[in-house]
Amino acid sequence: MGTISENIISNHIGAQVEAGDIVVVPVDFIMSQDGTTALTMQAFEKMGGKSIYAPDRYAIIIDHNAPSPVEGVSNIHKEMRRFASQHGTILYDVGEGVCHQLMPEKGHALPGSIIIGADSHTCTYGALNAFATGMGSTDVAAALISGKTWLKVPSTIKLIYNGILQSGVFSKDVALHMVGSLTADGATYKALEIYGEIIDALSVEARMTIANMAVETGAKVGLMRCDEKVVDYLRGRTSEMIKGVDATDDAVYEKVIKEDLSKLPPQVAKPHQVDQVVPVDDVIGIEIDEVFIGTCTNGRLEDLRIAARIFDGKKVAKRTRLIVAPASREIYLKALEEGILAKIVKAGGVIITPGCGPCVGTGGGIPADNENVLSTANRNFKGRMGNSKAFIYLASPATAAYSAINGVISDPREVFQ
Amino acid sequence: MNLLRGRAHRFGDNINTDYIISGKYKFKTLDINEMAKHVMEDLRPGFYNEIEHGDFIVAGRNFGCGSSREQAPLVLQAAGIGAVIAESFARVFYRNCINVGLPVLECDTSSVEDGDELQVDLRKGLIRIVAKGTIIKAKPLPAVMVRILEDGGLVEHFRKHGGFKINEEG
Numbered sequence: 001m002g003t004i005s006e007n008i009i010s011n012h013i014g015a016q017v018e019a020g021d022i023v024v025v026p027v028d029f030i031m032s033q034d035g036t037t038a039l040t041m042q043a044f045e046k047m048g049g050k051s052i053y054a055p056d057r058y059a060i061i062i063d064h065n066a067p068s069p070v071e072g073v074s075n076i077h078k079e080m081r082r083f084a085s086q087h088g089t090i091l092y093d094v095g096e097g098v099c100h101q102l103m104p105e106k107g108h109a110l111p112g113s114i115i116i117g118a119d120s121h122t123c124t125y126g127a128l129n130a131f132a133t134g135m136g137s138t139d140v141a142a143a144l145i146s147g148k149t150w151l152k153v154p155s156t157i158k159l160i161y162n163g164i165l166q167s168g169v170f171s172k173d174v175a176l177h178m179v180g181s182l183t184a185d186g187a188t189y190k191a192l193e194i195y196g197e198i199i200d201a202l203s204v205e206a207r208m209t210i211a212n213m214a215v216e217t218g219a220k221v222g223l224m225r226c227d228e229k230v231v232d233y234l235r236g237r238t239s240e241m242i243k244g245v246d247a248t249d250d251a252v253y254e255k256v257i258k259e260d261l262s263k264l265p266p267q268v269a270k271p272h273q274v275d276q277v278v279p280v281d282d283v284i285g286i287e288i289d290e291v292f293i294g295t296c297t298n299g300r301l302e303d304l305r306i307a308a309r310i311f312d313g314k315k316v317a318k319r320t321r322l323i324v325a326p327a328s329r330e331i332y333l334k335a336l337e338e339g340i341l342a343k344i345v346k347a348g349g350v351i352i353t354p355g356c357g358p359c360v361g362t363g364g365g366i367p368a369d370n371e372n373v374l375s376t377a378n379r380n381f382k383g384r385m386g387n388s389k390a391f392i393y394l395a396s397p398a399t400a401a402y403s404a405i406n407g408v409i410s411d412p413r414e415v416f417q
Numbered sequence: 418m419n420l421l422r423g424r425a426h427r428f429g430d431n432i433n434t435d436y437i438i439s440g441k442y443k444f445k446t447l448d449i450n451e452m453a454k455h456v457m458e459d460l461r462p463g464f465y466n467e468i469e470h471g472d473f474i475v476a477g478r479n480f481g482c483g484s485s486r487e488q489a490p491l492v493l494q495a496a497g498i499g500a501v502i503a504e505s506f507a508r509v510f511y512r513n514c515i516n517v518g519l520p521v522l523e524c525d526t527s528s529v530e531d532g533d534e535l536q537v538d539l540r541k542g543l544i545r546i547v548a549k550g551t552i553i554k555a556k557p558l559p560a561v562m563v564r565i566l567e568d569g570g571l572v573e574h575f576r577k578h579g580g581f582k583i584n585e586e587g
């Protein structure tokens with residue numbers, strides 16, 4: 001009897017737990033990517049690992065630096081492929097997409113499950129009611145060998161977002177609002193549970209944008225309910241039985257925050273902290289040199305649809321470069337078939353390989369000194385995109401697209417009248 | 418082993434793992450010692466050369482937030498940092514430190530200034546500012562973590578026990 005976190009963990013160990021308990025739990029799925037797998041493989045070997053506990057429940061994903069731009073990375077990728085084939089694990093190679101899109105899309109992230117990933121945004125699958133959290137490579141190696149991990153059962157902050165979003169305001173704005181109001185360490189060591197009319201009305205993809213950013217408040221997980229939409233989303237993606245886990249009425253929360261977001265304007269995070277969130281009005285007119293639409297936060301089909309709608313028949317401003325990375329091959333293909341990509345390319349955009357793209361500054365799209373970037377990603381730390389002298393603003397795909405056309409930060413509500 | 422001594426290098430709040438080691442290096446090399454030369458360089462260029470073996474990083478709130486990269490504690494360790502002392506830590510970083518065997522202490526760091534000589538008693542969780550004589554008490558680590566740290570990190574813990582051995586003391 002308890003919060004979603006307590007109930008998922010209790011189900012897994014067959015005994016009732018409560019916040020604060022430290023437990024060893026079985027893990028349902030494990031993920032690592034090309035920035036973290038090298039250390040995972042090293043730790044696995046040093047620990048004396050011979051075989052992987054459940055190779056069909058481990059996905060290795062090449063997305064952060066794909067295709068490889070330098071030989072060092074190429075060699076890491078080669079090792080990852082060798083490790084995957086030696087142990088018979090799942091491998092998603094260059095061009096398949098960003099890890100946090102592939103995990104739900106390929107049916108690996110299921111309601112009520114416990115997932116650990118060697119990437120901090122593993123919390124994205126909370127949108128599918130999975131207790132999913134990021135850990136380091138050594139923790140992941142330990143889980144690969146034993147099928148288990150240790151956890152401190154988190155206490156929970158409950159967020160209830162009611163109302164109806166204005167047109168031109170999207171789930172990313174809700175996510176930025178959440179991070180801005182909780183602050184960058186407001187939920188450290190804790191779980192978030194996110195509810196309300198606004199969440200109910202969003203698609204599963206749009207909910208992922210919010211769960212994705214839970215970690216920017218320090219949270220371990222950002223959990224939502226498993227409703228009909230989640231079941232629909234997973235249809236055809238998994239053959240496993242889908243059964244969500246709810247909180248019970250007697251659940252004890254550390255805090256409950258209830259808000260009506262009907263008046264929420266588009267939100268922008270200013271450099272260099274994710275929680276420096278302001279209404280778009282405060283930054284309107286700031287010149288933008290590069291716009292990046294993509295990442296595990298906002299590279300999904302509906303994000304590209306919104307962007308294409310804005311770009312349709314328009315041109316990106318002369319001073320601005322536009323880079324777009326679909327979050328997966330499936331999304332890329334659908335966007336191609338729907339004519340979305342044609343609209344973006346005609347407007348002057350560049351489409352790059354499904355994957356992380358310029359998000360973490362490892363490949364193309366590195367901004368110059370003193371340039372301003374408007375990105376749909378989840379982090380704007382100094383140096384994040386590969387140049388510590390650049391300035392990164394974060395916003396929704398709509399704000400990003402409309403600002404790309406104007407060359408300055410603009411309010412997308414103007415096009416969604 | 419449990420008594421450390423070194424100088425404090427002061428940092429502020431919300432020092433993220435991108436600052437500790439930029440993502441661009443993580444992908445270039447597997448060589449932690451090579452990466453260590455770039456530790457904190459976006460915040461403090463040349464920081465690597467300022468570190469003497471056994472020095473401490475002393476910071477404010479939410480140290481190590483951001484990515485789950487384990488390179489962050491490894492790089493600090495390779496750069497010669499003996500322990501990280503902060504008001505609070507981001508959870509994955511904290512866990513990673515224990516797993517790789519880099520000591521972390523959570524306490525009020527407001528009285529520590531850049532360059533202060535510190536003496537740290539890990540077992541007791543006590544930090545002494547040598548010149549001022551001030552003693553700061555750190556929060557005790559959870560028992561699981563003490564266990565893993567005493568084994569020398571999670572790798573050694575697994576080698577020794579063949580799996581998790583953390584619950585038997587209750």
Ligand code: SF4
Pocket residue numbers: 064098099100119121295296297355356357359360377378
């Ligand atoms: S898109 Fe960015 S935030 Fe997401 S997994 Fe890739 S590097 Fe990390």
